[in-house]
Amino acid sequence: MGEKVIELKDVSWVREGKQILSDIHWEISRGEHWALLGLNGSGKTTLLNIINGYIWPTTGTVRVLGRQFGKTDLRELRKSIGWVSSSLQERIREQELAEKIVLSGKYSTIGVYDDMTDKDYDRAREIMEELDCGYLWGRKYATCSQGEKQRLLIGRGLMGSPELLILDEPTNGLDFIARDKLLASVGKLAKKDGGPTLIYVTHHIEEITDAFSHTLLLKDGSIFAKGKTAEVLTEETLQALW
Numbered sequence: 001m002g003e004k005v006i007e008l009k010d011v012s013w014v015r016e017g018k019q020i021l022s023d024i025h026w027e028i029s030r031g032e033h034w035a036l037l038g039l040n041g042s043g044k045t046t047l048l049n050i051i052n053g054y055i056w057p058t059t060g061t062v063r064v065l066g067r068q069f070g071k072t073d074l075r076e077l078r079k080s081i082g083w084v085s086s087s088l089q090e091r092i093r094e095q096e097l098a099e100k101i102v103l104s105g106k107y108s109t110i111g112v113y114d115d116m117t118d119k120d121y122d123r124a125r126e127i128m129e130e131l132d133c134g135y136l137w138g139r140k141y142a143t144c145s146q147g148e149k150q151r152l153l154i155g156r157g158l159m160g161s162p163e164l165l166i167l168d169e170p171t172n173g174l175d176f177i178a179r180d181k182l183l184a185s186v187g188k189l190a191k192k193d194g195g196p197t198l199i200y201v202t203h204h205i206e207e208i209t210d211a212f213s214h215t216l217l218l219k220d221g222s223i224f225a226k227g228k229t230a231e232v233l234t235e236e237t238l239q240a241l242w
């Protein structure tokens with residue numbers, strides 16, 4: 001087995017007497033890319049908050065990128081994790097230039113890019129080209145479409161060269177053409193040598209392309225199925241899931 005990116009053992013989370021996550025065992029090895037599928041309220045965001053160390057599990061152990069929570073500096077670890085969530089969109093200033101949004105990912109800040117080097121600008125350009133949005137250079141965020149905005153935020157997530165990139169429902173609010181284009185870019189990213197391990201969160205099964213070698217299905221805070229995508233996404237399993 002390859003090096004582990006994520007190791008969750010016996011993880012549960014209880015809030016206000018309610019069991020939100022139960023008995024989560026989940027391992028991700030380097031070289032795999034995972035889709036995380038579950039209905040609204042199934043616990044996806046809670047699980048991501050645990051992986052990023054924003055909430056502490058009630059039971060169980062968490063290791064991310066080989067570092068055990070409780071024994072590691074989480075702020076340091078988070079530099080190796082990119083998390084692109086839809087809540088980010090609202091926090092970007094409308095007048096911000098496209099490339100500056102990408103650049104700001106270097107330190108995971110919003111609107112700070114004082115000490116960027118020529119190399120950083122080159123990297124931002126390279127990332128934007130890779131995500132098929134190089135033509136947005138110099139454009140104001142306000143003038144970008146939803147799909148373009150989403151690409152810029154993914155670019156921002158890549159700027160810090162993360163080892164793990166979490167894409168949290170990145171196709172929210174996109175029409176089917178923009179969605180397919182975004183999925184194609186994500187597919188390219190997944191195939192890239194030396195690129196980050198991807199976790200792609202969705203509640204749309206049709207978004208689980210062959211870019212994702214593995215899939216985890218979450219239902220009511222428990223793992224309903226996990227493993228190789230082709231083995232998990234069977235008609236039988238899906239019928240039982242919904």
Ligand SMILES: Nc1ncnc2c1ncn2[C@@H]1O[C@H](COP(=O)(O)OP(=O)(O)OP(=O)(O)O)[C@@H](O)[C@H]1O
Nearest residue numbers: 015016020038039040041042043044045046047203
């Ligand atoms: N701090 C909290 N206190 C109490 N209940 C919470 C808390 N955070 C989340 N929950 C509950 O935990 C359940 C799982 O929520 P979570 O946001 O993880 O689901 P999700 O799968 O990400 O849903 P969505 O697809 O809608 O984003 C929900 O029932 C939610 O109300």
